[in-house]
Amino acid sequence: MRFLAFATVVLFWSPLAGAQELSGIAVMDFESIGGDPHLGPGVAENLRTALIQTGQFKVIERAALQKVLEEQKLQITGLVDPQSAIKLGKLVGAKLIVVGSVVKFAEAYTLNVRFIDAETGVAIKAEKVQASSEAEIPRMIDRVVEMIVGIYPRGKPPEKPTVVPTPQKPSLPDAVVLARRQAESDVNKTMWMGAGCLLGLTGVILAYIIEPSPPTAALVGKPPEYTATYIRAYKEKAREIQAKYAFYGCLIGSAVTGCLYASALSSAETQTYLHPVLRTR
C-alpha cells in the first residue's frame, strides 16, 4: 500500500522530478481574492525567496518575469493559456511555472497553487493549503516549499518525465461530500425562505415535494455506484436545505402575521375603549 502511494506520488510529480533537471522555476504573482490586493504578490514573493533558500532551484526573479510579460504582452495569472506558458518558459528558461491565488474568506485563508509544465502548458499538479488566520500564511508557504523539496531530495536520480497526471478513481465518500457541497451551493435559500414566509406550511410541503436537480456534468465519466450515490446525496441534502429554509420562512411569516394580528386587535380594543370617552364629550 505504501509502495502504491509512493509510486502514485512519484508518477504524479515526475515532471518535476529531480532538481537537477529543473533549469528554473517561475513563480507568478498570485491573485488576491477577497482580501488585500497586495497579499497575492506578497505570498508569491515569499515563496520565491523560500525556494531560493533551499538551494535546489533556480528561481526566476519577479522583475525578469514582469519584463518578459510586458514585452511579450503575456497574461499569466490564476489561469494560464497553455501557449503563453510555453512561450514564457522558453523566454525565461523555466521548466515549471507556479501560479495561484490567495483566497480570504472571513478570517480564513486558502492558498491555491498550481504547477504548470512549461514545455507542454499542461497543469500537472494543484494543491490547496489552508490557514485559519493571517499569522499562519508563512506556514502555508513553507508547506508549498516542503511539497516541492520533499519530493525531490538532493542526489536522487531524476525520474523519467511524464506530463500525464494520474487520475484518481472517484470514491463513494467523495460522491457524498461533493454532492452535498454542490447542493449547498445550488439551492436558492432566499427563494425557499420567501416561499415559506409567503405560503406558510404549504411552502414547507412544497420544499419536500419539489425534486432538486443535480448537475449532469458531475456524472460524466463516473461509475454507476458513484452516479447513484451522488444523485441520492444531492437530493437529500438539497431537500434538507430547501425544507430548512422554507421552515425558517414559515416561522418568520407566522411571527409577522401574529404581530400584525396582535397589533390589529390592540388597535380595535383601543377604539372600543375610546368610545365611552368620545361619548362623554
Place this chain on the structure above:
Amino acid sequence: MNGLFLCFVLYPALTFSLTTLQVSFRRTYVREGRVERVCGVIYHCAEPERTVVKVEEPLEQWMVLEEGKLEIFYPEDRRAFRITGRTSGFLPFLEAFLMPLKDDYGLEGSGYSLSGHDVEGDTLITYWDPPEKLRKTLGKFILAYKGDKLIKTELRDPGGRTLARSIYCDHVPYSGAFLPTRISTVRFSPSDTTYEDLIYTEPKFDLPLPEEVLDFRIPEDVDVEEVRW
C-alpha cells in the same frame, strides 16, 4: 454559484443552423489537488434533437439526451439510469463548445446588457451587466475578442471579485465564426478553487452521424433505475 453560472449563462437554446456535430473531447478537472480525466466523443443531431456522449475513459459510459430525458448506460456493468425532469437536458461539454457561435456569447438573449467596453491592442473587451433579478448574486460578465475569436470570458460577483474565468484558444472556423478547441476554466469559491481543461479534437460539422449512435437504445435486458428531478 457555478451551477447558477452555467444555468443562466450557458443554458439558452442553441439556435444557429448546425445540423450535426461530432467531436472528441478530453476533460481534465483539478480539484483540491485531485485530477479527474474524462475522454470521449460528443454526437449532436439538431433534428430530431438528440445528443449522445460516449465516454471512453476512465470507463465506458453512454449518455443519451433526447425529449427532455437523460439516459446513462454502463455497458460493462449492465446498469442504466433514466433521468427525467426540469433540467436533465443540459450537457455542459457541448454547450461550452458551441456557445461562442452565438452573438455576444448569448448574453443579450439571457437578459444581460452591455455596460461598457475597452480596446487593448487588437483585443476588444466588453462588459455586461446581469439581468435585474440576478444582480444580488452575479456581477459583470466580461468577454474578450481578438478579431472574431473569443479568447476570454470572466464572471464576477456583485463586489467585483472573479468567480470564474475561461480562456479559449486553438480556434477552428465554422459557419463564419470561430470555435475554440481548448477551453481552460478556473472557478473560485470561498471553499475551493477548481480548474478545468477541455480539449476538443476532430470536430465534424453537418456530416451524417454513425448509425450506432443514431439508433442507440439501452438494451431491453438491462434494468433501468428511474430518477425524477
